[in-house]
Amino acid sequence: MTLSLAPKHLVIDGFLSDDILAALDEYARVDAVMQLADLGAAPGEAYSAMRKLWLRDGALGPLEPAFRAATMNRFESLCRGSGIAPFEVSRVETEVVAQRPGSFFAKHVDTDTREAAQFQTTVRMISIVFYFPYEPLAFSGGELVFYDFTGRIETARIEPRRNRLIAFPSFAYHEVTPVTAGDDTFDGARWSVNCWLHRDRHVGA
DSSP, X not given: OOGGGSOOOEEEESOSOHHHHXXXXXXXXXXXXXXXXXXXXOTTOSSOOOEEEEEETTTTGGGHHHHHHHHHTTHHHHHHHHTOOOOOOOXXXXXXXXXXXXXXXXXXXXXXXXXXXXXXXEEEEEEEEEEOOOSSOSOEEOOEEEEOTTSOSEEEEEOOOTTEEEEEETTSOEEEOOEEOSSOXXXXXXXXXXXXXXXXXXXXX
């Protein structure tokens, strides 16, 4: 393995305060607002990777300001840890995800390289995954796996632990391994907040 081809990443345990974490638990775990996204790598999709997961309607809702503040308070560390030069953040994109037995996300990158991307006003620079499953974990798998920039060689494998945040460059290849569990419930799911920090697409153009 050529180490220079391995993407940098940052792991922060204990990222959110106990009160914000408790509020996130209460807000997110509402079965009626979860929507299944079971998608294949169809032509023309932004990110051509198969995946199966549940998305919370409304994303972070009222908790968006608190999560954004916690993230931006660590911005310099997130840049340094992911190997991205500091930039002016023009957009913070978030989604709340639950992964139950059978869930996965095949190898992909978070940047959109299609022709239509040139018409988008912002581009993802730093990808963030924040985990908040209950512990002890009721599932196995669901690990975040990184690959080198060729997309062929595994460089890191990180477990989804409660109150753990991982940051990495959005153009890095990564995947989520299949989740397995004895009980198929939302309470026992692999819960996460996925977040992307964007910059203006035409900076320096």
